[in-house]
Amino acid sequence: MDITKDFHKLSAAGLLISLGVIFGDIGTSPLYVFKAIIGTSVITSNLIYGGLSCIFWTLTLQTTVKYVLITLRADNKGEGGILSLFSLVKRKAKWLIFPAMIGAAALMADGMITPPITVSSAIEGLKIYNKNLPTVPIVIGIISLLFIIQRFGTSVVGKVFGPIMFVWFSMMGVLGFVYLIEYPEVLRALNPYYAVHILVNYPNAWLILGAVFLCTTGAEALYSDLGHCGKANVRISWIYVKICLLVNYFGQGVWLLQHQGAFLNDQNPFFLLMPNWFLTPGIIIATIAAVVASQAMISGSFTLVAEGVRLNIWPKVKINYPSNQKGQLYVPSVNLLLWLGCMLVILVFKESRNMEAAYGLAINMTFLATTILMAAYLMKKHTPRYLIFLFLMVYLIIEFSFLIGNAAKITHGGWLTLLLAGLLFGVMLCWWWARKVKNNFVRYVDIEGYYPILSELTEDETVPRFASQLVYLTSANFRSEIESKIVYSILQKKPKRADVYWLVHVDVTDEPYTNEYKVDHLIKGKLIRIDFRLGFRVEQRISLLFRKVVEELVKNNEVEITSRYKTLQKYNMVGDFRFVVLEKVVSRSNNLKFTQRLVVDIYNLLKNFSLSEERGFGLDSSFVTIERVPLVISGTKEINIERVYWE
Structure with a gap:
């Protein structure tokens, strides 16, 4: 029985489930985005206003307009995701298989770095108490435990994801609002002038763009997990999520404005918003939210591979169904593959600041692939050509700009995510191509x-x-x-x-x-x-x-x-x-x-x-x-x- 079917219509239960399942990845981005934007630079008002403006317009254009308003229209009988989109348009042109495979491979590679960076960012909040605390063993332990419990299914855990993430988003909103009311003038950053100004005049503008991109990396999950709760619930709940995210980002901006001329020195402005008495529960809630975000990426990878197997772009692998809930599946080989990838990322980068330098490069390829497939879908739906051209022009410019910004990450660790995505794409390409070769000789x-x-x-x-x-x-x-x-x-x-x-x-x-x-x-x-x-x-x-x-x-x-x-x-x-x-x-x-x-x-x-x-x-x-x-x-x-x- 499909217990999620009833939640596809707009309802309180559907809204709560969408908070838990859909927004885990994008919802934990405040843990590391501003920290990545500032980096080792001195805190200045130009950097803060420019960063905030870039964040606002990225979330608006990339997440709200492209995904929430446009891409969610391309649902395949209520299901979403890059391979679902490919299934809708594959008869349009044979070459569309290539962006589909590139996007799917990049999404899986992203699933190998999302758990390490989110969990590390949360656990590193403990360094406020002890700067020399070894966080790597704790992160390895939490992520390993997460992969161990996958075999038992996540339907029970999934029921509590919604309330947990509601607490998380509400906490972020309150923390940011406390600072925002102190200095509401920070809302001037809504003006796109500040985004344009910093990208044109700042000497390391491309590095900032690569850091800003991290605020929207979970946008693909809005589409991939559409089948869990339906587009109406996703769109309405996104309003609350976006408000909480922006209020928190602007709250961090106020705190940073209060410390102009200083350096972050590896401190995380997200945790610096918290009063001392709230630090321990705040870190615990952040860690749980990071686990929820990681779970969403792992479950998404299982679904992606199961679809790939049936579309003949991934080797046939064992797929278990731990519960009767639609979408609940467990792929042992992929579970091991993702765990090994996560361990490799943790051992290579060790700290979240190093992961930030590599994060986003792979998922950028998925965004570009989705744009191409979405344009094919709009053509299939006989959308006016000028609107398709406008869609392509706007988002190819935006996403190639982000790609250039993220390209700077290659030498800082981005090579690893590119390598992982490349290997996964190689598996898909060879499996698909070899079957074509063999079928040519079947009489x-x-x-x-x-x-x-x-x-x-x-x-x-x-x-x-x-x-x-x-x-x-x-x-x-x-x-x-x-x-x-x-x-x-x-x-x-x-x-x-x-x-x-x-x-x-x-x-x-x-x-x-x-x-x-x-x-x-x-x-x-x-x-x-x-x-x-x-x-x-x-x-x-x-x-x-x-x-x-x-x-x-x-x-x-x-x-x-x-x-x-x-x-x-x-x-x-x-x-x-x-x-x-x-x-x-x-x-x-x-x-x-x-x-x-x-x-x-x-x-x-x-x-x-x-x-x-x-x-x-x-x-x-x-x-x-x-x-x-x-x-x-x-x-x-x-x-x-x-x-x-x-x-």
């Missing part, structure tokens, strides 16, 4: 020509019965076709007699939760094809789905599955079912082009770490026969050999 034949021989084979008692019900998974999209290798498997490799032959085809739809099937009786009672249409977020449990379909066909008297063995037939026993999975192997790959050979070799390497075909489709291995089928690249015509006769 299809007209199945009608084999109707007579298949009909006779079912009755030929000179051929041992291989199974009562023999099931093949086919990639043929049309009912009139079948892979030549399936025909070869049934008729030639080892003739396989069965009472009924079944062909099962799975079509992954562009919609998230499609769950349909169609039945074609190709040879009545002897050859049946079932086409499943499953959404890209639906678990492909083919064994259970097939059994359900067969039960319905038996109930409708469309098929007979009683065993034909005389003894078993006498007692009305159901015949045995046997699945045959053809594992396609590229042979003689030396005849491929260099790039094709390279991606096929990487694909074969990745297959060692991925699920087998039968486990990937949820088949019971005790009822499966695996046949390795060579895809021969070059035929015998290309071989020159001369026959001679010896005396």
Whole structure:
């Protein structure tokens, strides 16, 4: 049962859930944004007003306008995220797969740095008590515990996320408001003049732009987690979140104005807003909020990989479903991958100030990818061309400007996030490309020509019965076709007699939760094809789905599955079912082009770490026969050999 469905309509419960699930990442940005903007520079009014103005207009243009008002319109049956958006537009142009993969890889890489920077920023608040406190072991312990509990599901924890984040945002708002009422003149920073002035005149303007970008890094999560609570709840709750964020930022600005001419000396202005008596509870609340933000990124990565598997851009991996809640899933391999990435980030950078120098570079690529895919979506919806051009011009300029600002981070640690994103993109690209190469060598034949021989084979008692019900998974999209290798498997490799032959085809739809099937009786009672249409977020449990379909066909008297063995037939026993999975192997790959050979070799390497075909489709291995089928690249015509006769 989908317990989140009721929260898609505007409601108090939906608003509370959106606070907990959607805004974790962007909601913890005040922990490190102003600290990154000031850095080692002396505190000046120009820097403060310019920074505040940049923050306000970034949150307004990038988060509010682009994501909350425009991108949330591109929901796929209530679901969001870069791969959901790609599913909506992939028929528009084949090349759109590349920005989709780049954006997805960058989003996963971001998931490896978000937990370390948010948790580190919160825990480092303890340094107010002890400057020499070793925070790295504490951060490692908290993040490791977070990854350990993933296997148990987060539905129970998720129920308390909303109230926790409501306390967090309210706390930020109150802390900032106390300072804001002392010096309301700071609101002059709302004037875009200050943003333009600092970007034009400040000597390290690009570094400031890279730091400002951190205030909007969680914007993609607004879209990715849309399915949890619906766009109405996201849009309304964003009003409260944005107000609390801005009030806190402006409160930090007032505190900094009171300390002009000084240096931060690694102090965090967020914690300096707190009165001494509130420091301990404030740090505890900040740490819990950081864990919530980390959880949102981890859950988002699980969903991203599950979608990638079904869209054939990620190796088939084991996916567990700890609860019945829609969207609740756990991917053990990705959990380990993210944990290793987080540990690497912590051990390389150690402190949040070093992570700030690397953070934002990867997610900037996701923003650009979303802009490109969103433009394709607007074209699909027949939006006037001048509006599409305006959208592209505005956001490509903004996001390329941020990219230039973030490029300065490459030498300061950004190389690590780029490396992680590059490796993840390489996995996606090679998996997708190698499957394309293999599919080019799959040959299809007209199945009608084999109707007579298949009909006779079912009755030929000179051929041992291989199974009562023999099931093949086919990639043929049309009912009139079948892979030549399936025909070869049934008729030639080892003739396989069965009472009924079944062909099962799975079509992954562009919609998230499609769950349909169609039945074609190709040879009545002897050859049946079932086409499943499953959404890209639906678990492909083919064994259970097939059994359900067969039960319905038996109930409708469309098929007979009683065993034909005389003894078993006498007692009305159901015949045995046997699945045959053809594992396609590229042979003689030396005849491929260099790039094709390279991606096929990487694909074969990745297959060692991925699920087998039968486990990937949820088949019971005790009822499966695996046949390795060579895809021969070059035929015998290309071989020159001369026959001679010896005396």
